[in-house]
Amino acid sequence: MLTFEVISQSSTTSARAGTFNTAHGRVETPIFMPVGTLATVKALPPEVLTAAGAQIILGNTYHLYLRPGCAVIDKFNGLHRFMHWEGSILTDSGGFQVFSLAQLSTIDEAGYAFQSHLDGSRHLLTPERAIDVQICLNSDIHMCLDQCIPYPADRQLTADALGLTTRWAKRCKTHWEAHTDRQNHLFGIVQGGMYADLRSRSAQELAELALPGYAIGGLSVGEPKALMLEMAAHTLPLLPPDKPKYIMGVGTPEDLVELVALGADMFDCVMPTRNARNGQLFTRRGRLNISNARFRDDTRPLDEKCDCYTCRHFSRAYLRHLYTAREIMAYYLNTLHNVYYYLSLAREMRTAICDDRFEAFRRQFYLDREAGAHQ
Amino acid sequence: MLTFEVISQSSTTSARAGTFNTAHGRVETPIFMPVGTLATVKALPPEVLTAAGAQIILGNTYHLYLRPGCAVIDKFNGLHRFMHWEGSILTDSGGFQVFSLAQLSTIDEAGYAFQSHLDGSRHLLTPERAIDVQICLNSDIHMCLDQCIPYPADRQLTADALGLTTRWAKRCKTHWEAHTDRQNHLFGIVQGGMYADLRSRSAQELAELALPGYAIGGLSVGEPKALMLEMAAHTLPLLPPDKPKYIMGVGTPEDLVELVALGADMFDCVMPTRNARNGQLFTRRGRLNISNARFRDDTRPLDEKCDCYTCRHFSRAYLRHLYTAREIMAYYLNTLHNVYYYLSLAREMRTAICDDRFEAFRRQFYLDREAGAHQ
Numbered sequence: 001m002l003t004f005e006v007i008s009q010s011s012t013t014s015a016r017a018g019t020f021n022t023a024h025g026r027v028e029t030p031i032f033m034p035v036g037t038l039a040t041v042k043a044l045p046p047e048v049l050t051a052a053g054a055q056i057i058l059g060n061t062y063h064l065y066l067r068p069g070c071a072v073i074d075k076f077n078g079l080h081r082f083m084h085w086e087g088s089i090l091t092d093s094g095g096f097q098v099f100s101l102a103q104l105s106t107i108d109e110a111g112y113a114f115q116s117h118l119d120g121s122r123h124l125l126t127p128e129r130a131i132d133v134q135i136c137l138n139s140d141i142h143m144c145l146d147q148c149i150p151y152p153a154d155r156q157l158t159a160d161a162l163g164l165t166t167r168w169a170k171r172c173k174t175h176w177e178a179h180t181d182r183q184n185h186l187f188g189i190v191q192g193g194m195y196a197d198l199r200s201r202s203a204q205e206l207a208e209l210a211l212p213g214y215a216i217g218g219l220s221v222g223e224p225k226a227l228m229l230e231m232a233a234h235t236l237p238l239l240p241p242d243k244p245k246y247i248m249g250v251g252t253p254e255d256l257v258e259l260v261a262l263g264a265d266m267f268d269c270v271m272p273t274r275n276a277r278n279g280q281l282f283t284r285r286g287r288l289n290i291s292n293a294r295f296r297d298d299t300r301p302l303d304e305k306c307d308c309y310t311c312r313h314f315s316r317a318y319l320r321h322l323y324t325a326r327e328i329m330a331y332y333l334n335t336l337h338n339v340y341y342y343l344s345l346a347r348e349m350r351t352a353i354c355d356d357r358f359e360a361f362r363r364q365f366y367l368d369r370e371a372g373a374h375q
Numbered sequence: 376m377l378t379f380e381v382i383s384q385s386s387t388t389s390a391r392a393g394t395f396n397t398a399h400g401r402v403e404t405p406i407f408m409p410v411g412t413l414a415t416v417k418a419l420p421p422e423v424l425t426a427a428g429a430q431i432i433l434g435n436t437y438h439l440y441l442r443p444g445c446a447v448i449d450k451f452n453g454l455h456r457f458m459h460w461e462g463s464i465l466t467d468s469g470g471f472q473v474f475s476l477a478q479l480s481t482i483d484e485a486g487y488a489f490q491s492h493l494d495g496s497r498h499l500l501t502p503e504r505a506i507d508v509q510i511c512l513n514s515d516i517h518m519c520l521d522q523c524i525p526y527p528a529d530r531q532l533t534a535d536a537l538g539l540t541t542r543w544a545k546r547c548k549t550h551w552e553a554h555t556d557r558q559n560h561l562f563g564i565v566q567g568g569m570y571a572d573l574r575s576r577s578a579q580e581l582a583e584l585a586l587p588g589y590a591i592g593g594l595s596v597g598e599p600k601a602l603m604l605e606m607a608a609h610t611l612p613l614l615p616p617d618k619p620k621y622i623m624g625v626g627t628p629e630d631l632v633e634l635v636a637l638g639a640d641m642f643d644c645v646m647p648t649r650n651a652r653n654g655q656l657f658t659r660r661g662r663l664n665i666s667n668a669r670f671r672d673d674t675r676p677l678d679e680k681c682d683c684y685t686c687r688h689f690s691r692a693y694l695r696h697l698y699t700a701r702e703i704m705a706y707y708l709n710t711l712h713n714v715y716y717y718l719s720l721a722r723e724m725r726t727a728i729c730d731d732r733f734e735a736f737r738r739q740f741y742l743d744r745e746a747g748a749h750q
Contacts, residue, residue: 038696038697038700038702039693039696039697040697040702040703040704042702042703042704043703043704043707044704045684045704045707045708046688067696067699067700068671068692068695068696071672072671072672072692072696075672075674075692076674076690076692076693082690082692082693083693084688084689084693296443296447297446297447297450299450299451309420313421313459314459315451315457317443317447317450317451317457318414318451318457318458318459320443321413321414321442321443321447322413322414322415324442325413325442327413327415327417328415328417328418328703328706328707329415329417329418329419329420331703332418332420332703332707333420
């Protein structure tokens with residue numbers, strides 16, 4: 001049973017600090033989960049992730065199911081030993097990738113039928129199968145299979161998807177209860193698109209299942225930022241307060257700060273890792289494109305206040321050189337910095353909440369960015 | 376002044392163990408120098424190189440001169456701080472890359488005129504300029520500019536190139552003596568192609584310059600293996616015994632063992648790093664192609680006797696998965712293993728020489744490989 005303890009609550013916002021334990025350790029919220037799609041957080045060795053403060057990472061069920069597949073991972077009793085990661089792992093259900101990556105996918109009450117984006121092979125992803133794969137991956141947190149929808153989506157499609165998502169969540173729970181010792185934890189996913197009343201309905205239906213945790217899915221799918229925050233602000237208070245609240249696939253540093261203010265506890269996003277590989281680096285003064293010619297002989301670190309390995313030992317000039325030469329070390333150093341930035345941001349928010357100065361933290365966060373235009 | 380001390384000499388072969396110091400530490404020979412072409416040993420952070428036992432790495436003057444260029448590296452007082460490498464650095468002269476990479480290069484008494492392979496810009500590389508660039512890079516060992524020739528090459532071309540190489544070595548020495556405090560060291564390069572008498576002449580002419588160390592260039596350029604070893608066997612005894620003897624750009628693990636037996640002290644080669652990126656991994660039982668389907672669910676490490684980070688924590692199945700998925704971590708883990716393999720091989724040879732059991736070591740080295748066919 002997952003026990004989520006709220007250890008501190010901001011007095012002026014909905015921000016909160018909490019902790020929960022998995023079989024692989026303690027997770028301190030608010031937390032950012034680096035994305036490890038294919039059994040590796042791209043470019044970073046596990047010990048480097050741990051040193052950067054990562055407590056929990058995300059694995060993508062769809063990707064791992066196709067490659068290397070359960071037969072291989074089963075030989076290692078799951079992802080942890082396969083990839084040499086000793087912290088916690090959350091796996092998604094595969095639904096979002098089937099929706100966004102697979103070819104010729106169709107959906108009905110049974111589940112998703114799809115063809116692999118790699119080789120065109122045919123597969124069926126049912127709620128039960130999604131759980132079975134996650135059991136094989138032996139992740140600490142499993143996600144229920146949900147139906148993802150495009151943005152914009154009309155009300156009927158949204159309502160239908162929400163209904164199916166609830167029915168699938170029930171099937172996931174039944175299967176999970178029957179086939180695991182529940183040392184791992186099952187989270188439900190609230191859908192409902194950009195319709196507040198449908199979000200309410202989804203949150204209520206899922207809350208009735210009394211799952212160990214809850215996520216909000218279907219945000220950051222192309223809608224305006226204000227609408228994303230509006231939907232989160234509407235939905236977060238409807239989720240059980242004694243369970244972790246996870247916003248899936250979001251977002252920028254600013255998004256994290258705003259969503260924590262609204263009561264969110266957990267995040268994942270490819271942004272720090274993917275942007276690192278594209279040369280975009282996060283600092284407290286904003287983002288840098290390291291390929292910019294003005295960094296050509298800049299002997300300063302990326303961020304003078306950052307104490308990550310990259311900033312302690314390397315200059316902007318060196319990082320620009322590596323990046324423009326497409327050296328592998330560019331991906332390592334850039335990713336390390338960006339992941340450290342996200343993890344530090346979550347950690348600093350947690351500390352600010354515990355000291356009940358979250359609003360002051362948020363103000364300074366934006367002031368640092370405004371000051372950064374001339375960096 | 377470089378002081379090379381032979382601390383042990385094999386009683387049955389010409390193998391020897393030695394040490395010398397640079398401003399950046401002690402170098403224990405026989406030694407392998409990982410290649411760090413563009414101010415990074417591809418895929419490996421400096422601390423990982425150090426932990427793997429690297430004492431000295433190689434930088435490519437031609438590449439660094441073009442990118443990022445001396446103006447940038449000068450801001451860091453040289454390569455060491457630019458790339459955060461605290462060990463020793465040897466830089467080549469740029470001649471070989473002009474010969475093999477540059478466009479429209481022409482050579483005369485003055486030096487090489489060439490166009491950059493990156494942007495077609497025009498440059499002149501004289502012996503003096505080669506030293507100036509290496510002074511800017513602030514490497515611990517500079518190499519004299521030499522004229523490289525193709526294989527096969529006729530006797531006249533080879534003799535002419537050898538003559539020019541000697542004249543250039545004199546100019547390099549004069550310039551180096553005039554423009555440095557000689558805390559770093561200048562090595563000459565013996566040429567002479569596949570003509571034993573020309574190798575003799577080159578070795579003698581260079582020995583007269585009393586340089587701090589000597590290299591044999593122009594080997595492993597396409598000639599049969601037996602001819603390479605024949606030329607090395609002929610030339611190595613002609614070099615001053617109290618100076619380090621460096622075989623440039625060689626080679627396989629077997630080459631290293633044979634050349635150490637003939638009296639060579641230093642090696643560099645892209646093979647461990649480049650092959651790693653192509654999925655070819657060195658073990659004491661021979662080479663593995665990690666993409667091979669038979670490793671799909673192989674839970675064993677690459678080499679059960681290897682105690683590198685990769686072998687201590689990861690399986691062949693995981694390495695195959697990363698490699699087939701083209702994950703950046705594949706390049707990191709593969710490169711780390713291969714570099715560790717080469718560095719360990721050099722270290723084990725040194726120990727065997729000090730214990731005067733080099734021939735037994737060499738026998739076991741080949742026995743392990745023969746046993747490896749069924750690995």
